[in-house]
Amino acid sequence: MKYKEIKNMSDEERNKKLNDLKIELLKSRTKSSKTGSSNTREIKRTIAKILTFNTSKKGIEKK
Numbered sequence: 001m002k003y004k005e006i007k008n009m010s011d012e013e014r015n016k017k018l019n020d021l022k023i024e025l026l027k028s029r030t031k032s033s034k035t036g037s038s039n040t041r042e043i044k045r046t047i048a049k050i051l052t053f054n055t056s057k058k059g060i061e062k063k
Helices: 003-008 011-035 040-062
Strands: none
Touching: 003 040, 011 040
16 A cells, blocks of 8 residues: 555544554464465555554644
8 A cells, every 4th residue: 555545545544444454464464374475564564654644644733
């Protein structure tokens, strides 16, 4: 997911996507322990992008 896509989402959409990704991360971790391959890295990066955007947006609102 690109930063532009995250920027165009509403707050509700971002929170829903964040929760979905966290669930997907848990599933991916259990799958990787069984099969050895997973996409946990990509999921973690997307979660980090969303959290970073949320944090930076809160900082702008305070000023």
